[in-house]
Amino acid sequence: MTFDKQPYQPSTIFNDSPVERRLQVQRAERERAALRESELEEQASHVKEPRERIEIWERLHALRLPRTPDHLLLKVIATQTRLTVAQVHEEQQRRVARSM
Template identity: 90%
Template sequence: MTFDRQPYQPSTILHDSPVERRLQVQRAEQERAALRESELEDQSSPVKEPRERIEIWERLHALRLPRSPDHLLLTVIATQTRLTVAQLHEEQRRRVARSVPPAAGALT
């Protein structure tokens, strides 16, 4: 039986100089900032469907679309996604309809 094991290679992170490590951290921060900027643009993009814009908003803000049609946050979400409150209400209704189990008597 032969083993095709590679010789142990210590992590290059252990050998990075402080300057190299700082540059890696800065690059990672720039990548995160660019991704966030892209998602901020997508959350209000007319090319995206309302459902997509709302999901992007939820992900960016780590919040869910409120269930109440009178919630004050809906106006904030509408502004940031460039949707109407009516479109948000439509998404609320869609989610409620999706989560309601079928009636017991409706079996076919």
């Protein structure tokens, strides 16, 4: 009895040596860190509008802007985006008006 099947070929994922794979992982980590650092700079950039800075903050932290005007997180958002609490309140109000 003969079989026409080819011998088992491992996928290309397993062709990398452990050293090569480690270097790939380290490179990917450095790229992610650089991207995050860039986004952190953008969230505080005076070139960006307050709305944009808050949206970047939301994306980076996977959180939404709180709806209540006295929420403790508003001061944190203002500090990290280099906005005033009043500017953060304005964005809250803009969003409420937009949803009506």
